[in-house]
Amino acid sequence: MTHKVSDQNFETEVLKADGPVVVDFWAExxxxxxxxxxxxxxxxxxxxxxxxxxxxxxxxxPNAPTKYGVRGIPTFMVFKGGQVVDTRVGSMSKTQLNEWVASVV
Structure with missing residues (x-):
């Protein structure tokens, strides 16, 4: 299940998370x-x-995407221990998305 995260809880939900976190920066x-x-x-x-x-x-x-330099969307970032460990911008196939995440977590 995906979780909705806002500027208000980004630090708690992403930066202070116990394990790796994939963040999908998107817009309606x-x-x-x-x-x-x-x-x-x-x-x-x-x-x-x-x-x-x-x-x-x-x-x-808007604060989290600005802080992490998001210029185009969708942007996907993997965070570990409060740090960005990898970033992908743009659409991917399901296979590409799964393989990328598996390779960095």
Whole structure:
């Protein structure tokens, strides 16, 4: 299951999380973001034991994307121990998304 994260709880939910966290920076008006939505949900269901998956709406919560230099969406970042360990920008297939996450967590 994916979790909605905002600027208010980003630090608690992502930076202070016990394990790795995949963050999906997205927006309601972004076509590729909407296309990736179901794949991100599937990733969360399949890898939920190994990694936490969260979504940040950049329009509702602009601080975190600004802080981490998000320029295009969708942007996916993997955080470990409060640090960004890898970033991918743009759409991916389900296989590409799963392989990327598995390689960094």
């Amino acid at each position: 008006w972004c076509g590729p973001c909407k296309a990736m939505g179901p794949l991100v949900d599937e990733l969360a269901n399949e890898m939920g034991e190994k990694v936490k998956v969260v979504k940040v709406n950049i329009d509702e919560s």
